[in-house]
Amino acid sequence: MSLVAYTPPNVLPEPLRWFAPLLKRKWFRQLVLLSPTIARRRFSNKTEDYGVFRPSDVERIGQVSIYVQDIARSKAWYEKLAGLTESRSCGPEPHPLKPGWTLRCCYMSARSHEECLVLIEERDPQGKASVPTGMSFFHTAFELSGNRLEDVFAFAEQAHADKFKRNYGPVRHNGVPPHGDGETGGNGACYFYDPDFHNIEFCVAMDTIDNYRARYGDKKGSDRA
Amino acid sequence: MNAPAPRVVAEKLQHHVIYVSDLDRSRAFYEKLFNLQFSARNHPDSSAAMRLANMEMRFFSFGRYHHDICLVKHGKLKVDNGSMLHFSLTANKAGFDGIRARAAETSVAIHDGRLLASAKPRSGAFWLQDPDNHCIEVLEEIVS
Numbered sequence: 001m002s003l004v005a006y007t008p009p010n011v012l013p014e015p016l017r018w019f020a021p022l023l024k025r026k027w028f029r030q031l032v033l034l035s036p037t038i039a040r041r042r043f044s045n046k047t048e049d050y051g052v053f054r055p056s057d058v059e060r061i062g063q064v065s066i067y068v069q070d071i072a073r074s075k076a077w078y079e080k081l082a083g084l085t086e087s088r089s090c091g092p093e094p095h096p097l098k099p100g101w102t103l104r105c106c107y108m109s110a111r112s113h114e115e116c117l118v119l120i121e122e123r124d125p126q127g128k129a130s131v132p133t134g135m136s137f138f139h140t141a142f143e144l145s146g147n148r149l150e151d152v153f154a155f156a157e158q159a160h161a162d163k164f165k166r167n168y169g170p171v172r173h174n175g176v177p178p179h180g181d182g183e184t185g186g187n188g189a190c191y192f193y194d195p196d197f198h199n200i201e202f203c204v205a206m207d208t209i210d211n212y213r214a215r216y217g218d219k220k221g222s223d224r225a
Numbered sequence: 226m227n228a229p230a231p232r233v234v235a236e237k238l239q240h241h242v243i244y245v246s247d248l249d250r251s252r253a254f255y256e257k258l259f260n261l262q263f264s265a266r267n268h269p270d271s272s273a274a275m276r277l278a279n280m281e282m283r284f285f286s287f288g289r290y291h292h293d294i295c296l297v298k299h300g301k302l303k304v305d306n307g308s309m310l311h312f313s314l315t316a317n318k319a320g321f322d323g324i325r326a327r328a329a330e331t332s333v334a335i336h337d338g339r340l341l342a343s344a345k346p347r348s349g350a351f352w353l354q355d356p357d358n359h360c361i362e363v364l365e366e367i368v369s
Contacts, residue, residue: 009302016277029273036270043271050264055288057260057320061238062313062364065341083234090343097360103310105343113237118341120310133307136359138242138280138297142235155233182273184265184284185291198308203239207291 003069008134011197012167020168023181052209064140065118066198067132071106073195074119081164081192082142082202084108087115092123100125111145132196139191141201149179152188152204159192167191167199174207186211241312242282242295243359244304250356251296252283258327259314261285264292269300304357311340311352311360321349321365328353328363 012020022028036042068074071089078084091104101124108117122130144151149172156170169190173183186207192200216224245251255261265284269276279300284292298304316324328335333353339345340352340362349365 008308010299012278023274023277032273032276033270036276041270043268050262052262052264052286052288054262056262056286057323058287058293058314058316059320059366060287060315061241061293062315063344063362064238064241064312065310067308067310083232093342096340096342103341105341107343110235110237115345116238118310122310130307133305135244135299135302135305136307136309137312138244138295140238140242141240143237143239145231145234145236147236151233154230158233184267184272187291196308202235206239209289 003073004131006131006197008132008197010134010138011193017167024171024177024179026175026177026182029182052212061116063116063118064137065105065120066137066140066196067122067130068119068194068196068198069121069129069131070195071104071119071121075106075108077195078108078117078119080162081159082110082200084110084117091121095122110142116142132198134197137198139199139201141189141203143206144202144204147204149188149205152190152202155202156190159190164192167193240290240293240295242297243309243312243357244302245296245298245355245357246304247356248281248283248296248298254356255285255294255296258331258333259294259324260320261294262288306358306360309359311362313362313364315364315366317366318349318368321363324363325351 033042075086087107087109089106092102095101095103101122104121106119107115110116144155152170156166170188171181172179172188173185174180175182187203188205189201189203194200262285264286267275267282269281275281280297282295282297285294287293336352339350340360347364352360352362354360
């Protein structure tokens, strides 16, 4: 199989990745946001500004299926970096949306989430394999075993020892030094591009309704801020 | 001698962030159909990362975590369906029936069963497409 060398347009250029760690410095974030600050366009975007949470009709994300150029290459990447395991492989089967096209699927499982990820090779009626475009999803995120802040740092070190290159992190998505990058969610996170440049986040300790109740009681929305 | 620390591995899918072409249109779609709660907004005027990346995001919660589904619009790049076939949302019986009923009230086409022929059969399953043609499979939680 010949693989096509393709970098999707949403992939962060290497020089930008060098600067990304500066987002953990408040002065740098203030500098980037200087223009909207001066123009008085800057606003708060924190979760405590909004009136969450109540149960929704959805319990969880059950599965994500992504296109890959080479199932074997991607399977090895997810097995080695994330500890996913192959549940089964199938195909070819008809593409549900494109008449005449076919799919081969590899179902991967995380430690406590069966068949959470499907790696798909897509082929046109002439048998030509598709190249993933990168512009369907920004990233998909796996929670790490342990689910503590220290686990994402241990994971980042483990990945580095295994020669995997992060594109961002580890950071914490809040404003708390020394790891906070000013973003929202409170989760510790690090990000990697898989062999097709799908951006994959590994995260821990996201803020929950319990965190907010502990901080704000039953106050809703802007009363919390 | 101390045993080596156990490897840290992926435990489960946690959240998913999809590109959309119109944040307001997609927000209305996801809130109405799935009863999701808006939990945060990241905008180039409020987030340094969004300003550098030329993106804007909306965060939505299923009710426990800060975010479970996020929508993101890129300032220049166009969304497509060329890197993801689908994602699935799992609901309990009441949630599944509620989503199905609300979907039936819209003009969205509903397809019974699983999207992938090779997916494990489920009695409660259908799929539909969002305003950007992302495929969303809705699954009823299996109670063991």
